[in-house]
Structure formats: C-alpha cells, structure tokens
C-alpha cells in the first residue's frame with residue numbers, strides 16, 4: 001500500500017493544539033508520510049519523535065511550498081490549524097494554500113473538529129486499502 005501523504009501546519013498559538021492532536025492519533029500519523037512547515041515539523045520531531053519532511057517556515061514561503069506539493073498531487077490531506085484571531089504577515093500565502101486545496105479538491109482541516117473528522121476518514125481509507133491488499 002502507498003502511504004497517505006499528510007501536510008501538518010500550525011500557527012504559533014495553535015502549535016500546542018496540533019501536538020496534542022497528533023499525539024492522540026500517533027498510531028495513524030506514524031503510518032503516513034508527513035510534511036510540515038519548518039517550526040511545526042521540528043516540534044513534531046522533537047516532542048513526538050515522528051519522521052517529518054519539512055519545507056521552509058510558513059512566513060518565508062513554506063505555505064507556498066506545501067501549496068506547490070498540493071498542486072503537484074503529492075499531498076492527500078492537509079491539517080492546517082490557523083489562528084483566526086491574530087493577523088499574519090504572510091496572509092496572502094495562507095490564502096493561496098487554502099485556495100489551491102480547493103482547486104485540487106484536497107481535504108483540508110483548519111480546526112480541531114474538522115481534523116478529527118479527517119482522521120476518521122484516513123482510518124477508513126487505511127482499513128479499506130489493507131483489506132484490498134489482503135485479497
């Protein structure tokens with residue numbers, strides 16, 4: 001089975017939420033190929049010992065790099081915990097990433113409730129592929 005590719009990104013005030021969320025679903029994330037913006041990825045590596053491919057930090061182009069991966073069909077799911085209460089200097093890049101997910105119909109969670117729903121979907125997808133592999 002090909003691994004599911006997931007991009008994980010969190011704005012600074014949401015990084016702890018993301019770490020806690022990923023920790024709760026570590027069994028799922030360990031089976032996936034993970035991509036993250038630099039600071040988010042470093043935290044995931046340091047705190048959870050996960051293997052994560054990183055791009056630049058979000059404010060200096062990382063969101064756009066993840067967007068390019070979405071455009072190239074290299075990402076299956078995006079979990080991007082945005083901080084809706086803090087203005088981001090790189091807001092155009094954030095919008096570009098959200099837009100390219102819509103253009104390519106890539107499931108995108110921008111809050112924890114939707115991220116939980118995506119995990120259920122990812123689990124179902126993994127079970128289905130495992131059953132097909134066993135046939």
Ligand SMILES: O=C(CO)COP(=O)(O)O
Pocket residue numbers: 009010011012036037038039040041056057058059062063090094
């Ligand atoms: O700013 C970000 C997303 O817009 C996240 O970038 P970092 O993971 O490098 O903090």
